[in-house]
Amino acid sequence: MSLPSKLTDFTLAEARDAVSDKKVSSIELTKAFSKAVADGKPLNAFVTETPEKALEMAAASDARIAKGEARPLEGLPLAIKDLFCTKGVKTTAGSNILNNFIPPYESTVTQNLWDAGAVMLGKTNMDEFAMGSSNETSFYKPVLSPWRAKNSNAALVPGGSSGGSASSVAANLCLGATGTDTGGSIRQPAAVTGTVGLKPTYGRCSRWGTVAFASSLDQAGPMTRTVRDAAILLRHMASVDPKDSTSVDIAVPDYEAGLENGVKGLRVGIPKEYRIDGAPPEIDALWQKGADWLKAQGAEIVEVSLPHTKYALPAYYIVAPAEASSNLARYDGVRYGHRTKEAIRDITNLYEKSRAEGFGAEVRRRILIGTYVLSAGYYDAYYSRAQKIRTLILRDFEQAFEKCDVLLTPATPGPAFAIGEKSNDPISMYLNDVFTVTVNLAGLPGLAVPAGLTADGLPLGLQIIGKAFDESTVLRAGRAIEVGANFTAKPQHWWAA
Amino acid sequence: MSVDKDTVRRIAKLARIALEEDRVEPMERELNGILAWVEQLQEVNVEGVEPMTSVVAQKLKMREDVVTDGNIAEAVTANAPVSEDNFFVVPKVVE
Numbered sequence: 001m002s003l004p005s006k007l008t009d010f011t012l013a014e015a016r017d018a019v020s021d022k023k024v025s026s027i028e029l030t031k032a033f034s035k036a037v038a039d040g041k042p043l044n045a046f047v048t049e050t051p052e053k054a055l056e057m058a059a060a061s062d063a064r065i066a067k068g069e070a071r072p073l074e075g076l077p078l079a080i081k082d083l084f085c086t087k088g089v090k091t092t093a094g095s096n097i098l099n100n101f102i103p104p105y106e107s108t109v110t111q112n113l114w115d116a117g118a119v120m121l122g123k124t125n126m127d128e129f130a131m132g133s134s135n136e137t138s139f140y141k142p143v144l145s146p147w148r149a150k151n152s153n154a155a156l157v158p159g160g161s162s163g164g165s166a167s168s169v170a171a172n173l174c175l176g177a178t179g180t181d182t183g184g185s186i187r188q189p190a191a192v193t194g195t196v197g198l199k200p201t202y203g204r205c206s207r208w209g210t211v212a213f214a215s216s217l218d219q220a221g222p223m224t225r226t227v228r229d230a231a232i233l234l235r236h237m238a239s240v241d242p243k244d245s246t247s248v249d250i251a252v253p254d255y256e257a258g259l260e261n262g263v264k265g266l267r268v269g270i271p272k273e274y275r276i277d278g279a280p281p282e283i284d285a286l287w288q289k290g291a292d293w294l295k296a297q298g299a300e301i302v303e304v305s306l307p308h309t310k311y312a313l314p315a316y317y318i319v320a321p322a323e324a325s326s327n328l329a330r331y332d333g334v335r336y337g338h339r340t341k342e343a344i345r346d347i348t349n350l351y352e353k354s355r356a357e358g359f360g361a362e363v364r365r366r367i368l369i370g371t372y373v374l375s376a377g378y379y380d381a382y383y384s385r386a387q388k389i390r391t392l393i394l395r396d397f398e399q400a401f402e403k404c405d406v407l408l409t410p411a412t413p414g415p416a417f418a419i420g421e422k423s424n425d426p427i428s429m430y431l432n433d434v435f436t437v438t439v440n441l442a443g444l445p446g447l448a449v450p451a452g453l454t455a456d457g458l459p460l461g462l463q464i465i466g467k468a469f470d471e472s473t474v475l476r477a478g479r480a481i482e483v484g485a486n487f488t489a490k491p492q493h494w495w496a497a
Numbered sequence: 498m499s500v501d502k503d504t505v506r507r508i509a510k511l512a513r514i515a516l517e518e519d520r521v522e523p524m525e526r527e528l529n530g531i532l533a534w535v536e537q538l539q540e541v542n543v544e545g546v547e548p549m550t551s552v553v554a555q556k557l558k559m560r561e562d563v564v565t566d567g568n569i570a571e572a573v574t575a576n577a578p579v580s581e582d583n584f585f586v587v588p589k590v591v592e
Contacts (some may be wrong), residue, residue, distance in 0.1 A: 103575055203552075216527070241558065245557065246551075248553060310540055311537065314535040332513075334587055347587055347588050355514045355515070356516070367512050368509060368512055370525065371512040372507045381498065384548050385539075386538065387549045388546040390548075391548065426531065427530065442555055
C-alpha cells in the first residue's frame with residue numbers, strides 16, 4: 001500500500017504504521033498537523049490550540065520509540081472536544097460560564113489516550129454544554145464546515161454539538177478526534193461532514209472528568225476519517241473506571257481484529273418507522289443503496305418495526321433538559337466559573353446574575369424547561385412519563401434484535417444547512433437528531449459512516465445501530481458500508497491561502 | 498399544558514437564572530412551543546410500564562468506605578472567582 005504524499009492526508013492507521021516502522025517521526029507528524037490547525041483558523045474549529053504541548057508530547061513519544069517502548073497510539077496527534085477536562089489546559093464546554101476554567105485534573109478518556117501515547121493538538125469548539133446540532137450555540141462563535149455546496153460560497157454548519165471535532169477531522173487538521181454524544185452529537189456532525197463517528201454503548205467509556213450534560217445519555221466516542229480509525233481509537237478511550245460507577249466491567253476487545261471479516265450471513269434490520277414524511281428523496285435512495293451494498297456482500301436484509309420511534313425526540317426533550325437543569329446547578333459563580341461583576345444584594349442574587357450572564361440562550365431555555373418538568377406537580381406528567389416511554393423504546397429495540405443483528409438507518413434527515421438557517425426555530429433544529437436520539441435513550445451503540453453526496457455535492461451518512469456492547473459487529477457492518485460506498489470525496493481546500 | 502408569565506418567573510427563580518422583565522414574554526412563547534410539541538407523549542399508553550432507571554442492567558457497585566483523595570484545598574479553590582486562604586468567598590448569608 002502506498003502512503004499519501006502529504007502527512008496530513010494520512011489516516012490514523014497509516015500514521016500509526018508509518019511511525020512504528022520509523023518512516024516518519026511523531027515530531028514531523030505533529031508539526032504538520034499543528035500547522036494545519038493554525039492554517040485552519042477560518043474554520044474556527046478550535047477554542048484552544050496547544051502546539052507547544054503537542055511538540056513536548058511528540059518529543060517524548062519519539063524518545064520512547066527510539067528506546068523500543070512505543071505504546072499503541074504512540075506519537076499520534078489528536079483533537080479533543082472542549083468538554084473533556086484536560087489538566088492545566090483551559091476547558092470551556094463552549095460556554096462563557098467556564099471561560100476561565102483550568103481543570104486541576106484530567107478526564108479518564110483523555111488520560112487513557114495519553115497513556116496509550118497520543119499527542120494533543122488542542123481543544124475543539126462545540127455547542128455550549130453540548131446543547132445544539134449546528135455548533136451555533138458556542139460562546140466562541142460557530143464552527144464552519146470545510147464543505148461547501150457546488151457553485152456556492154455560503155458557509156455551512158458542521159453539525160453539532162461536536163462540530164469542531166467533525167470539522168477538524170474532515171479538513172485533515174488532526175488524525176482523529178474525541179466527541180461526545182447525548183442525542184446525536186457525534187453521529188450527526190460526522191454524517192454531515194463526510195466523516196466516521198461512533199457513539200459507544202452507555203457505560204463503555206467513563207464519563208469521569210467530562211463536563212456533564214445529561215448523565216443517563218452522555219457517552220464519549222471517536223470521530224475519524226475511516227471505520228478502522230474509529231475501531232483503533234475506541235479501544236484506547238474505553239475502560240472500566242472506579243470513578244464512574246456507570247462504567248461497565250466488560251473487557252475492551254480489539255475492535256480492529258475482526259473488521260475485515262465481512263457481513264456474510266449478518267442479519268440487517270431495516271426499521272420502517274425511519275422513513276419519515278418530508279425527508280428528501282436522496283435520503284431514502286441512499287438508505288436503499290446501503291441495504292444493497294450489504295446484501296451484495298452476503299448480508300440478509302429483514303424488515304423490522306420500532307413502533308415508538310416518533311416519541312423518542314419529544315421524550316428526549318424532557319429527559320435531557322431535566323438532567324441538564326440538575327447538572328448545571330453547580331455553576332454558581334462561587335466555586336468556579338463566571339461570577340457577575342455587577343452589584344448584588346445577596347447570595348441568591350449572585351447566583352441569578354452570574355448564571356444569567358454565563359449561560360447562552362439555548363442553555364437557559366433548556367434549564368428552564370428541565371426545572372419546569374421536574375417541579376412539584378409536573379414530575380409524573382412529564383419526567384416519569386418520558387422515562388416510561390424510554391422503557392418502551394428499549395423494548396422495541398430488544399424485539400427487533402430477536403430478528404436481526406444490526407439495524408441500518410439514515411444518519412440525518414438531510415445534509416448540512418447554512419449558518420443561521422435554523423437558529424430561530426428550536427424544534428426544527430431538534431429534528432436534526434430524529435434518527436440518532438433513539439439510540440441514546442436505549443443506551444445502544446450507533447455508528448455514522450459516510451455513504452454518498454447530494455446532488456449539490458454535500459456528504460450524507462448512514463447509521464448502523466447494534467446490540468449493547470456489540471461495537472465489534474457495528475464496526476464490521478460499518479466497514480462493509482465503507483467498502484460499498486467507496487466514499488473518497490474531500491472538501492475543497494478554500495480556508496488556507 | 499402550557500406556562501403563563503407568572504410560571505416563567507417562578508421557574509426562573511427556582512433555576513436561579515435572572516430573567517429581565519422584557520425577556521419573560523419571549524421565554525413564555527419559546528417554552529410553550531416546546532411544551533406543545535412534547536404534548537404528543539400523552540397519546541402513548543404507558544399503563545403498567547416501569548420508568549427506566551438505567552439503560553444497562555447492572556448492580557450498583559460498592560466500594561470500600563475509605564478515604565482515597567483529599568488535602569488538596571488549593572487545587573479545589575484554584576478556579577474560584579474569589580477566594581481567600583483556600584476558602585470560597587460569598588456575600589454575607591447570616592445576619
